[in-house]
Amino acid sequence: MFHTVQQGRMFCAPRVWPDLGGPTVLRTMQILTLVLCSCSGKAAALPWNLPSNSSREYQADRVFIHTESSQYSLPCSPIDMKVADPTYQWVQDKAAPKLLSVTKEGHLLFQHFQAGDSGKYSCTISYKKHGVPVSQTFHYSVFGYHVPGGLDIVLLFHSTLCEDKWTKKFLWDLQEKLRQLEIEQHCKVQLAATCFPSLNNPSDEFIIQVRLEVSLFGPQWDEPCNSQNMEKAIDCYHKTVQHNLGQVQLALNRFFKEHKSFHITRNDTPSINFTNEFVGFLKTEQCSEGYGQTRELQRCLNCCIACPPGTFSPPRASQCSPCPVGTYSLIYGVAFCTPCKDSMITMVPGASSIMDCGKKDRNQQVDSIVHRIPLLILIIVPAILALNFLFIPSSCYWFCREYRVLSRDPAPGNMVISFFRISRQHLQNGPAAGPAILLQLTKLSFVMKQVMRHSFGISKLKAGAKASDGTAGFQSLQSRDSEDLE
Template identity: 25%
Template sequence: MDPSHRVLGREGETVEVFIPLKGSPVAIYCLTPELSRKTISNPMTHWWREGKSQAHVIGEGDQYRVRLDGSLMLLNWETSQATGFYYCTMKHIRGQKEYSLTLQFCLVAYHIPFRSLQVNVQLKTTTCEKHFVENSVKFLESVLSSMCRQLSCVITSTTFNCTQWGTLAGTVEHHIQLKIPVQSQGEDIIMPCKTGQECHNEETLRKAFQKIHTFLTQSKFVLDTSNDVPPLYYVEGSFKAMKVDHCLAGMGKLLGRNRPCVDCCVTCGPGSYSPNGTSICIPCPNNFYQHRFGRTQCMACPLGLKTNGEGAISSTDCHNARIQERMLDFKSEKSRVNDSTAPKDERHNSTHFMITIVVCSLAFLGTTALTIYCLVTFLCKDKDATANQPALRVKETENANLKNIRSSTHHMPMKADQNRGTWFK
């Protein structure tokens, strides 16, 4: 099978490659553009994924395959589980010398957002008693679900709220506010729509809208069956519907990208998750972490351990809060010790000051040399203290910058405002 697309690496950089679900095959080559134009002999290529040792090379699988020319061919991706960092090492001979090249790729699955229909409607009933309201909503949902099944769609997780309304006549009305989500079913819900054609997903939602609207608005009684289910009446003008974008579980919208589609759904990176039916990647909450791509939930830190904030990407981000506080106190104390205004320096300066007073007292007995020493000491004291502090601040700034550099290279985030990377349709 010949690949429809080819990708080359860049030495010293991570190449982002966005792979569409159910898309054409893509071949990743362990070559740079410069090296691809040269003649090499006896190339030996090894591929492995992040989290695997170099000895655990990639072989043949359902989603990728290493070809005879050493390239990694990505086959028809059905899910986002193959998303991650991939590495390759190629040893080859140019001229009379042997060379070794290591490249890194970040392969990310994506799909066009699919849409669901969100129906909001109010129904009037005779009571807000929980038992009767739940039975009414459950019965109504079963009727609407039966209608949707004929259209290859499904109603999921209907929510409701019953409130009392006072009227001008002094009576009380009971209104049920319903939120009814309608989603299409079928494999083509994540396939891109072609220009000038209506997607099956869009057509299904349009037909579902018409049927639900007709059923709820043109019936005198929406439901009137038995004493266990009180009658429901449609509130005039309350029917509203909107289309809502959704991503597959473990994926979320990457906002700000201009290609190949607006607001594509991409695999959520480490430190985030996306449950089923949502359209965003949610950072892991405090005291939770996630070190893998495309997950629907985060993992809790071991009992007694906590994180410093949201979005933790490793179990090593979980720490003992008390130990952390003590370490911070220790670092703070150490910083104060190094500071020219710290208590230790104050004690040192105080001791030096006392010695100076004693020596100066002897100066008043008539020793001219000691008097000169006192004057020089007092003049230099303030100058030394002032000169030491700026140097300390520069050192603290340098340490902060190094910390930021280390944290930025610990994990490569997918930036929303960055349009670099190779996208395939």
């Protein structure tokens, strides 16, 4: 028995088939199929289709999950696959991946999602199809985001002390009293304080300025929004934030009306009073630190997206900026980049790995010199121009001085001056003054010729200064000048 199998199809020839064993229906059908095939001389397809590739990979769409979402379920496959006994394996592309929570249906669970949970995730679903192992891998890019909205509050308290230990104790006591309000309003409150002397009584009275930043994304804040549909979820988030914003403001107003004064005590010391005198509210649309309005989420262009590795966003920035040279960021959603250690630097801004830090080599030193060349040019070129402006007048001065010493006429420039004076007079006389002007031009040409000849004579005299007949040469030069004048 000879079989030739090619691309899932079997080619066969007339042969006598041996006994295949027990009289089962399946084997009988196989025999009939192959016999018919042998009689017709055509290829017969198998009763099933074997997959040509047992492993495939797919790049899925980007996934955006809201910050502090109570729970988000990410399926392994973007489409519903009906397979028998599948196994699922989720992997996070991170240097130190955390333990992932996966349901028996293969869904990856995120609880209280944070910016640091953003990144690349892959899920591999494995199963058998007609006894052949098959696996399909889906790659996801997960981003954290939040809709804009928050509350800033400024409080002014009067106190008789401005010591750091008392201020910290006061902030701790205020934070504890606000804890119940945070639970009820599903928000988070962060406090910071500064102390300065009072204008009325600077020596005995101080003002404690307390700043409260209220985040509306506290525990269970998204209870009204449980839709997996992105468009419906974003619309629900916007409405929930606006509703919670008004409720939090009313609750804080009531709180500070009921708590006008805070009595802070320490061991073996009298209590200090912090009396509230002013409360101011300001609604904000800024991003949280580590988030920026990158406009990547088309359904919410003003939403704040977690800054990717290599970028950062400090408080109140609302934009993701590349890490400066000498710093890097490894994870999503950082407020400040990490500096390189041991005097190392990065080659370019936006480093996303500690491996990008390196020592400053010779090439970098050359680059720094090249960058300084324009500055050097700006310094050197004006200096050269200034020297030229000084050299030209001084050269003219020494030339005129040497000419007056060697020339018989103590003022050779007088003829030039007289030429321009006489020329102006003749020009006033009209066309009849043509011959006189021509005569003056001839004289001016003679003066210029003398200037050139005397310049040559000066160089010749300097070259022969060491010879004994220097005086004779000078006299012969004067005699030639006399002949030219005649």
